[in-house]
Amino acid sequence: MQIEFPDHRPMFNYEDLTIEFAVVVNGRPIDCAVSAEALESHFHAHSARADDLLNAFEHGRSRIHALTREYLAMGLPGPVLLRSGHFRWAQQHEARR
Template sequence: MNIHYRNDAPEFDGANLLMHFVAEVDGEPVDCAISAEALEDHFGAESALEGPLQEAFVRGRAQIRSVCTEAIEQTGGGVVLHSGHFRIQG
C-alpha cells in the first residue's frame, strides 16, 4: 500500500470539530480527519477554533501523518483520528 499526503492546508469542519486532510492511497484520494480534542490534547491547540487548530495541525503534522498511516494500513480506508489514537501510538 502506497500512502502519500498532500501538502494542502487541512479544512476545518466546525459542525463536527474536525480538521480534514487528504491522503492518497495507491493514487486515490482518501478523506482523513483529526478531532479538535486530539489537537488540543496532544498538539497544544488552545481552543477548538479554526486558527488554533490549524496551528496545532502544522506543529503535529509529522506525528499526525504517522498515526494516520498506521490507521489506513489497518482499515484500508479513510480514518478519523481521535485523542486515543495518540495515547496508544508506538
C-alpha cells in the same frame, strides 16, 4: 501500499470540529481528519477555534501523518478520523518498543 500526503492546505470542518487533510492511498483519495479533542490534548491547541486547531495541526503534522500511515497500513479502510485515544494508543505502543 502507497500512501501519499499531497501538499494541500488542511481545512477546518465547523460541523464536526475536525481538521480535514488530504491522503492518497494507491492513487485513491481517502477522507482523513483529526478531532479538535486530539489536537487540544496532544498538540496543545488552545481552543477549538479554527486558527488554534490549524496551528496545532501544523505543529503536529508529522505525528498525525505517521499515525494515519500506521492506521492505513493495518488494512483498515477509510475514511480515517483520528481521536485522542488513537494518539494515546500510539504513545503506549511506542513506549513498549
